[in-house]
Amino acid sequence: MQIDREIRTLLKGIIQKRKKAINNAEGPRDDLLGILLQSNIQENQDANIKNQGLTFKEVINECKIFYMAGQETTSAVLTWTLILLGKHQDWQTRAREEVMAIFGKSNPDFCGLKHLKIMNMILQEVLRLYPPVTELARVVHEDIKIEDIFLPRGILVNLPILLVQQDERLWGADAKEFNPERFNKGISKATGGNMSFFSFGWGPRICIGSNFAMTAAKMALALILQRFNFELSPHYTHAPIGIGTLQPQFGASIILHRRVGILVNAKVFLGLGG
Ligand code: HEM
Known part of the structure; x- marks a missing residue:
């Protein structure tokens, strides 16, 4: 579905921009997207909590x-x-x-x-x-x-x-x-x-x-x-x-x-x- 693809691409852009800002210690972390991304960052960083945080795809879905x-x-x-x-x-x-x-x-x-x-x-x-x-x-x-x-x-x-x-x-x-x-x-x-x-x-x-x-x-x-x-x-x-x-x-x-x-x-x- 083309609309679905377009929405995902749009969201990916917004999310990646925010992720970059968070990595540079900029931008809010306590709004919804910030909280979702925090979970994704932990999922990627900490092997002990694998499968407990959100994957990038799950952040997009949320x-x-x-x-x-x-x-x-x-x-x-x-x-x-x-x-x-x-x-x-x-x-x-x-x-x-x-x-x-x-x-x-x-x-x-x-x-x-x-x-x-x-x-x-x-x-x-x-x-x-x-x-x-x-x-x-x-x-x-x-x-x-x-x-x-x-x-x-x-x-x-x-x-x-x-x-x-x-x-x-x-x-x-x-x-x-x-x-x-x-x-x-x-x-x-x-x-x-x-x-x-x-x-x-x-x-x-x-x-x-x-x-x-x-x-x-x-x-x-x-x-x-x-x-x-x-x-x-x-x-x-x-x-x-x-x-x-x-x-x-x-x-x-x-x-x-x-x-x-x-x-x-x-x-x-x-x-x-x-
Ligand atoms: C008048 C406005 C709204 C109506 C009529 C409405 C209606 C509903 C209904 C009927 C469900 C239940 C779906 C189910 O049982 O399968 C639902 C779930 C949900 N709604 Fe709303 N909603 C409204 C506004 C909002 C808003 C403003 C948000 C978020 C800011 C939101 C987020 C959600 C989420 C995340 C779920 C899924 C909850 C779950 O599955 O545990 N909704 N909504």
Whole structure:
């Protein structure tokens, strides 16, 4: 695959540059790439810890995973949030009022983000309706019976996140509608204790970046809400498609109206399609 080759070449260049900097006692060592490389350097230097550190290939793979798992997913959530808030102006207003009450015109900070309850409800609802990862797969390693379902060893089980999270039997008649209010009293109240909301996965392999992703999404959204009113362009066509992550197939045209001073209109194009 050409894209894979290109990504690897690109990453190799970045990694080798950093490795050189580390060898010359320059550049940070305590960020993610620095830590991964430290492990690779030890693997190469110390024969006693062979196979305990990361090989160069593994460092490249980790960088790839973190980019794909971290960047694509969070940007997809932000895209869907802008689409939904562009459509549901009442929730956009509520979110902005909350942001202005907490931060005013100051830059949002980490501490204040924790108090954004309405925004949290909105993001949960976006994650429920448009989970960036739409399904998970698990291989069954030994025969197992779950209630009256028998799963033989070796089969592949698909966990359809998107379908479960829009199932009327679990979420009620308005399951397919955008209603952040359902998360007003938290996730367990919204799910009624069912395992019906797992956009970040579940169990031992649950997403390790979920808090980081929520913080990044809240920060970006707070900055946007402070500065712009926005609406969906009349040209927007609703067509979610799963390619790696769940994306708006024809992109998301959003019309921004600057909030300070004279209103200045700007159009941004998010997601796929152009
Ligand atoms: C809204 C954003 C995100 C969503 C919806 C999401 C979703 C998921 C899901 C569903 C899994 C579980 C995969 C499985 O069980 O097979 C997962 C795993 C993972 N996520 Fe995220 N993720 C997000 C953001 C991030 C961020 C920001 C990072 C890193 C900075 C990250 C890093 C990872 C990693 C490394 C794993 C693999 C964990 C393991 O296998 O033990 N994710 N993510």
